[in-house]
Amino acid sequence: MMIVSVLLFVTACGNGSGSLFKDGIEDYIGTTYQLFDTVTSTANSDDYAQVYIAENQDISTVASNLRNHEEPSEMSEERDGKQIFIYENQFVTLTESQDDASDTMIEVAGEEFVRNNYRPSFFEGYLVATLLGNMFGNNWSTNRNQACTLNPSRCYGGYNSAGSFAGKNTIPTIRGASVRGGGIGSGK
Numbered sequence: 001m002m003i004v005s006v007l008l009f010v011t012a013c014g015n016g017s018g019s020l021f022k023d024g025i026e027d028y029i030g031t032t033y034q035l036f037d038t039v040t041s042t043a044n045s046d047d048y049a050q051v052y053i054a055e056n057q058d059i060s061t062v063a064s065n066l067r068n069h070e071e072p073s074e075m076s077e078e079r080d081g082k083q084i085f086i087y088e089n090q091f092v093t094l095t096e097s098q099d100d101a102s103d104t105m106i107e108v109a110g111e112e113f114v115r116n117n118y119r120p121s122f123f124e125g126y127l128v129a130t131l132l133g134n135m136f137g138n139n140w141s142t143n144r145n146q147a148c149t150l151n152p153s154r155c156y157g158g159y160n161s162a163g164s165f166a167g168k169n170t171i172p173t174i175r176g177a178s179v180r181g182g183g184i185g186s187g188k
Contacts, residue, residue, distance in 0.1 A: 025087045026108055028069045033106055042154045043116035049109035051159050055102075059083055059094045062104045066092065076126035082158075084126045095160050107159050111135065119148050119155040 023031070033052035041047035054062045059078050063085075066072070072085035072092070081096035089111045097103035109118075120141040123132060129141060148155035 024090075025066065025070045025072075025085075025092060026090055029066070029092070029106055029108055032065070036105065037159070039107075039109075039156070039159065041113050041117050042156075044112070047110065047113050047116070049107055049113050049117075049159075052106040052108070053097065054104040054106060055100075057104050058102065059096060059104050062094055062106060074127065074131060079125065082126065084123070086127075086131075093158060095158065098160050105159055115140065117154070117156040118144070119157050120144050122157050 029052055030050075033054050035050060036053040037051040039049045039051065041049075057065075059081065063078065063083055066085060067075075070087065072087050074086040076084040078094075083094045085092040085094075091107075091109045091111070091114050093107040093109070095105045095107070097105050115136045120129075120132070123129075133140060144155070
């Protein structure tokens with residue numbers, strides 16, 4: 001009995017979420033939804049965002065599923081076919097698919113990817129500027145806007161945005177397969 005108790009304790013501590021049965025939001029999304037595409041950072045080719053598709057599920061359904069799994073630390077309202085969640089070191093953006101309005105695109109990007117690639121206007125009207133300033137530094141928005149003016153192809157406006165981002169694939173990954181060959185955490 002003592003060995004079983006120790007094993008359960010070690011397993012719970014190693015999980016990081018404090019629960020034996022819950023994985024982090026990134027793992028939950030990766031095992032629940034199909035990988036659709038990968039967007040590589042222009043600042044660091046080892047950093048990337050992954051885009052999943054929730055077929056036949058609208059944004060409110062996917063948002064409810066995510067919140068039932070793990071409550072975000074910050075969450076925007078759903079507006080104009082987009083909603084943003086912030087989890088520990090992860091930004092999760094839900095957008096209505098441009099190809100089929102009954103599908104939702106789920107983009108998972110780490111904090112560093114967001115800091116180094118997103119254009120600040122992506123968050124306008126969704127997240128308070130002071131929140132992003134606290135996360136990335138008070139001058140982040142000004143500095144990113146200047147960088148975007150100098151080199152627009154290095155500023156990402158989200159997966160469904162118009163324009164060309166240097167790290168965005170021109171052809172989506174085959175549904176359910178990853179160009180990296182093993183999913184999150186397995187490298188190139």
